[in-house]
Amino acid sequence: MTDMIPFIDLGAQRDRLRSKLDAAIAGVLDSGAFILGPQVRELEARLADFAGAPIGLACANGTDAIVLPLLAMGIGKGDAVFVPSFTFASSAEVIPWTRATPVFVDVDPVTYNMDPESLKAAIDMVKAEGKLRSAAVIAVDLFGQMADYPAIKAICDEHGMKLISDAAQGYGATLNGKHSIEWADALTISFYPAKPLGCYGDGGAVLVKDQHIADLIKSYRVHGEGKERYEYARIGLNSRLDTLQAAILLVKLDAFAEELVLRQKAADAYEKGLKGAVKTPQLAPGATCTWAQYTVEVDDRDAFRSYLSARGVPTAVYYPIPLHMQTPYAPFPVAPGGLPVTMKVCDRVVSLPMHADIRGEDQQRVIEAVQAYAAERAAA
Ligand SMILES: Cc1ncc(COP(=O)(O)O)c(C=O)c1O
Incomplete structure (x- = not known):
């Protein structure tokens, strides 16, 4: 295994x-x-x-x-x-x-924010x-x-x-x-x-x-x-x-500014390695990010996740079901025209391993697995 x-x-x-x-x-x-x-x-x-x-x-x-x-x-x-x-x-x-x-x-399709x-x-x-x-x-x-x-x-x-x-x-x-x-x-x-x-x-x-x-x-x-x-x-x-x-x-706050730099470096490595293979996350002009999650978009998420998992790459989905579609929140109003971007991204988003201490060789494994998946799909 x-x-x-x-x-x-x-x-x-x-x-x-x-x-x-x-x-x-x-x-x-x-x-x-x-x-x-x-x-x-x-x-x-x-x-x-x-x-x-x-x-x-x-x-x-x-x-x-x-x-x-x-x-x-x-x-x-x-x-x-x-x-x-x-x-x-x-x-x-x-x-x-x-x-x-x-x-x-609804949210913006690029930043996922309001x-x-x-x-x-x-x-x-x-x-x-x-x-x-x-x-x-x-x-x-x-x-x-x-x-x-x-x-x-x-x-x-x-x-x-x-x-x-x-x-x-x-x-x-x-x-x-x-x-x-x-x-x-x-x-x-x-x-x-x-x-x-x-x-x-x-x-x-x-x-x-x-x-x-x-x-x-x-x-x-x-x-x-x-x-x-x-x-x-x-x-x-x-x-x-x-x-x-x-x-x-x-203690952790003392290290936090440096960890944010390390997270940005990890995000830069992903952007370089994954661009073109999947939809990579983008920042608004003038924005910095904590990279709490590194979230990409794919067409067939289940297949993507199984493919990566078989290659030792864990993924997570934040969030598969929007709140307004869940029973306790269903009675509350939504913006006119519904929430089409929210509905779309909930089906497509998937987050990859990300933390300040991620090792270069582990990131390379993630990148290679994603690229191999994209190449197989392109060839199919
Ligand atoms: C967007 C957002 N808001 C609020 C919370 C709530 O934080 P906590 O779990 O510490 O209550 C979380 C995380 O869990 C979150 O991701």
Whole structure:
């Protein structure tokens, strides 16, 4: 049997950072400050600083990182929140949690991110129906590339809407040198282990610009705590980041900028080796990407995946079924004309092994397998 190359190799990163990680973990165990300890506050400041945001707040995971600003912004019943359907469940599930209504918007065929024209049409539709107030947009930085924030922010401003950047996959990406918080009211991050900046468990953070929103998020993440201990100003949740995870993330954050360079190098090698064989991912002008996933498009995905798997190359599909086609989300509105790009790309996308430590010889194996597949199909 052919040995499989890793899809993501967290072990290689662990080996590279081992002594620092071990010291950071031992430091927390010795301190006994397991919840919201000093490393959490340090991490919050450094995450904000890295992205040019005034305020950083850690929380339990990247899903809570989206619901916390929604709650703090007062989003609720009667509000429409616009979100892509081509995304992970978290981007949309948080909307009904607040009793607001998700409205699904189509994506751009090149970047896979929210299509501003589809957003405009969806807002007009909601306005014409007159039942909901257009309150917020959750744009997703899918696969690590930022959405078209300049265009989306202009639409939000025109309609008095809040803008959240779901940067679970895209924390670290820039457009014209700026992180998404330049345009968004909140930038949300996931530290799920496989994310470009991952911890060793669940973790998340939200970056914001407004002190009032930050104060509300601080309250919501600790059960809605008021000014005194065990006095509650609102109904909240339990969404704290463990100190252990913060200590691990501080070590990983030190290496993060360098890892983004390594990911870009790996993406460049794929682009060079795969161009012409499959549809390779493309960045918008002025964009950098975290390459959370390296996602190509093929005509016959099942055959492609089996072919690669037989040659020791694992693949993954993000995402095979758009959210608006899934039972729990079926009752919610979609942009006028449906979501044709979303439907098309869900059938075609497939992600290849990608991480900062990917070895040249492993990438070469991926490239050769894809090229052999393309050559066989061309000859058939
Ligand atoms: C686009 C997107 N949003 C939100 C999340 C939620 O993050 P978490 O798993 O940390 O809750 C994820 C990842 O899992 C994601 O990919």
